[in-house]
Amino acid sequence: MVGHAARRTAAGISLLLGTAAAAPAGAQSPAAPAPATVTRADLAWRYLLMDASYATADSVGRLSDSTRAAINRIFDRSTLSFFGGRFAMTAAMMDTAITMAAPTYRYERRALPVGVRIDKRPAREVRNALIARLAALDSTGTLAQPIASARARAALLVDTVSAERSAEFLTDPAALARAVTAEVGALEKGRNPYARAVGDLWRSYRGANGAAVPMRVIAPKAAASRAVGVLIALHGAGGDENMFAMGYGQGIAARLARENNLLFVSLATTPFMTSAVNFDSLTAVLGREYQLDATRIYVIGHSMGAGAAARLAQERPQALAAVVCLAGGSAVTAAGAPPVLFIGAQLDPVIPAARVKAAAAATPSGTYEERANEGHTLMVRGGVLRGVPWLLQHTRTR
Known part of the structure; x- marks a missing residue:
């Protein structure tokens, strides 16, 4: 569920939605309810935690067939809830499924950067300067595709990171700024920085x-x-x-x-x-x-x-x-x-x-x-x- 705006499914899927399935005997409930406002970043981090917990438990043989089936059923119900736009319900069901694979799990919301600065400058200033340099290049010639890539990468440099766009909240702004600066420099010299x-x-x-x-x-x-x-x-x-x-x-x-x-x-x-x-x-x-x-x-x-x-x-x-x-x-x-x-x-x-x-x-x-x-x-x-x-x-x- 890492991604951009949710894609709504056909109306028939909504008929499958319901309350979270009960965990089997012995499963622990999450220690705290999902946040009142659940963002896509919250769901993204939960998905990555679910993915890692399930893979680890499965690889060491810690999951019985019945537990594996129960985790999958609950997680799929969370997926259907996600398709229906019910993010809080989705988060609660994901927490239940994760806890079954990793009993010590407790979700902690990650703070996203606000007021991002790069070399003491607001990220937007670095972004705008890079995009201005790209705008001076010929975007219709042989370097059109790499210029488009560099522009898209520069656009990820924002002052306030969006909780709804994974390409932003999974990015290290300082490292990205250094890389795009080098890429723009190569393009200005007529070279494709992405070749090889x-x-x-x-x-x-x-x-x-x-x-x-x-x-x-x-x-x-x-x-x-x-x-x-x-x-x-x-x-x-x-x-x-x-x-x-x-x-x-x-x-x-x-x-x-x-x-x-x-x-x-x-x-x-x-x-x-x-x-x-x-x-x-x-x-x-x-x-x-x-x-x-x-x-x-x-x-x-x-x-x-x-x-x-x-x-x-x-x-x-x-x-x-x-x-x-x-x-x-x-x-x-x-x-x-x-x-x-x-x-x-x-x-x-x-x-x-x-x-x-x-x-x-x-x-x-x-x-x-x-x-x-x-x-x-x-x-x-x-x-x-x-x-x-x-x-x-x-x-x-x-």
């Missing part, structure tokens, strides 16, 4: 109709000197480009990509639901900045992102080596479509496992697997651990 860049970078690019598409790019050291494959990750509803990079199993997809020398690109999903041109623009941008191995371009998506991943497989079948759809997706019937692994979750109330299985059955290149005792969101960690190695078994014939 390694490490973890929040940025954006211009997609269909010039719309800005936020993304996290995490590049392994190998990307600086040789051809690398690409793992494109598309989050579910209510999330954003940080979900696969930091959440969903504590960023397990990004770690696996780095370990296997893949360029990891986690994007805002919504643009990919409307136009495959956004994929074309993305690969064009990445292709100018890195040496890409076109035989190893993979896509993984969760929920809404699984739908977007299936759509890409349908509309750009020749471009992809393989696709994984987690707790979602649709039939892929295009000629020459890549292999598609659909993974459903046994307890999923949002996109039932039967629906995911049906999509796989209608996909000639599809395979179906199911996560037992798990629900819509917490299944992603296990799905990624299964899905990424599966992706790496496939290459696309040139």
Whole structure:
């Protein structure tokens, strides 16, 4: 639930909402109620805590099947409440679920920076100076995309950090200011500062109709000197480009990509639901900045992102080596479509496992697997651990 403004789901989901499910015997209740006004930052930090607590408890075998199922059911109810805009109820249910995985848990709200200063100057002054320098450059030439990225990065420098925008509250303003200053300097000299860049970078690019598409790019050291494959990750509803990079199993997809020398690109999903041109623009941008191995371009998506991943497989079948759809997706019937692994979750109330299985059955290149005792969101960690190695078994014939 790290992300920008919540995406409201179809009216049918609201029928599934209700009061929080009771915790099973022995589970502790949170020590204090959720704050009167719950922000997206509150939900973001809770999600990251839930994700970490569940992963830790699961990895050491501390969760029985019945406890795992109970945690998943409660957490999925919190997800449905979130979709309905009931943030206080969402927070309370998340607290219950987290406590079941980590009994000593107590939520403490993190104070967000106010009156941010960088080298004794208000952050907005640093931002405005950088944007003014960028405005003097030719934004229609070969450096148009990197200029757009630098402008988006500079815009994160604000005096008061928003509790509703994760790209702001997950950013270190001083470090960002230093980095963007160097990037603007490179652009002024006619160089693309993002070409062959390694490490973890929040940025954006211009997609269909010039719309800005936020993304996290995490590049392994190998990307600086040789051809690398690409793992494109598309989050579910209510999330954003940080979900696969930091959440969903504590960023397990990004770690696996780095370990296997893949360029990891986690994007805002919504643009990919409307136009495959956004994929074309993305690969064009990445292709100018890195040496890409076109035989190893993979896509993984969760929920809404699984739908977007299936759509890409349908509309750009020749471009992809393989696709994984987690707790979602649709039939892929295009000629020459890549292999598609659909993974459903046994307890999923949002996109039932039967629906995911049906999509796989209608996909000639599809395979179906199911996560037992798990629900819509917490299944992603296990799905990624299964899905990424599966992706790496496939290459696309040139």
